[in-house]
Amino acid sequence: MEPHENTGHPRRWAILGVLVISLLVVVLDNTILNVALRTLADPVHGLGASQGELEWAINSYTLVFAGLLFTFGVLGDRLGRKRFLMVGLALFGLASLLSAYAQDPGQLIATRALMGVGGAAIMPVTLSIISNVFDPRERAKAIGIWAGAVGLAVAIGPVLGGALLEHYWWGSVFLINVPVVVLGVVLVAALVPESRDPRPGRVDVLGVLLSVVGLVALTYGIIDGGEHGFDRPRVWLAIVGGLAVLGWFVAHELRSDHPSLDVRLFRVPRFAAPVALVGLVFFAAMGVMFFGAFYLQLVRGYSPLESGLLFLPFAAAQLIFAPRSAAMVRRYGGRAVAGVGLLLTAAALGAFVLIDADTPIWIFSALGFVQGAGMANIMPPATESIMSALPREKAGVGSAVSNTVRQVAGALGVAVLGSVLSAVYRNDVATAVSGLPGPVRDAAQESISGAYAVAGRLGAGAPRLIDAANTSFVSAMHWAAGVSALVALLGFVIVLRWMPGRPVIETDARPATERELAGTA
Structure with missing residues (x-):
């Protein structure tokens, strides 16, 4: 074989477009859900969900998704990635339909968990198909476009969700997934080639x-x-x-x-460092996006559509910079690019500590743009480092590790930063609600959404309660933002210590992890 021959599939760029559509349906749903949180908390127009139930509506999906990624990454490699992608899309569409007609928060949490099963079948095979249809020299660019598609979904999701909530009932934010799924299934069937691991392993049931x-x-x-x-x-x-x-x-x-996750891989710095980096970044970012939706819609009083538009700069930055990150890595090295990205992300997250109820709203969006630009230069080099460390036939494992860490870290970010938010809010608002009757006091102290619901029945006392709730929430938001910035800075330390620098020409054809594990054996 000639050294400059391209080993990629002839239709690889069209296939990438199909995979982007498949990815959109997974990411789109979660970004739409962010602007629907207030509506879902409304007992009249939504389901009357508590803050804990809202967190579980996010985390039930994420935890099932993450738990099954190990197995579905292996099964996709074993049984056929195209087959798994189509099954995952169909299941995701069915679960979206059921979510749209959920009658209470418990049903929504359950149907979101079912969506997680579909998402777990979709996500790992998109990256593993990219690794199989693209020549290694083009893979970094393809992964950059794949990551940019996440930015596109982040851009479309809040705006589309806001528009749907202004004109239709809350279930429409889930129903919108169905036509995207149908289009995805048709295109996957027509364009994506089947591929599998020629030496598949067994399923690790106990590990899952x-x-x-x-x-x-x-x-x-x-x-x-x-x-x-x-x-x-x-x-x-x-x-x-x-x-x-x-x-x-x-x-x-x-x-x-036959492990679902070969934990020995984490002995190899060039594999372990980007995995840790992905986790830390999503831990910090998802928690901030969770409280950002409440800040915009309650403290600032913006509609779901307006809130979605205010998140656009974050998404636009990802869409602009993620596809260009591969060229930046070739020029400056993964360590330098990811390090600068982390500093930008940490600075933006830390600056949210300065946001209050009267801050000019363009500052919120500008910080979102800086955060998006930073994350756009973290995820592609980290993902490429993870995927390039494994052979093509084991791409499902690398994809499963990357996506599992990302989703679990995002879930824990919502849980931990949501806990910080709840604890500080509850403590700060306690004095203001102490004179209210028991059940009403508990509702107002539980969350800012509960305080607004109580205020609607207080008459002349409503403005004082709303002011106290807003002040307490902003104070709690500052604490959560500070914690997220510290987490991002920890990622910067990992980049400086362990992230690979400039690309080097390899003289050993074995994957990086295989060579380095052999050296430590």
């Missing part, structure tokens, strides 16, 4: 069960503690139990001859 149980228990404890306080044994039983099960999961994976 341990990961799901451990993650659900840990996140449940964090959410429940944030909503009702950490001074109860049940909370710590869930947290400590979840950590113990996850420890069992790691021990099992080390002993297994």
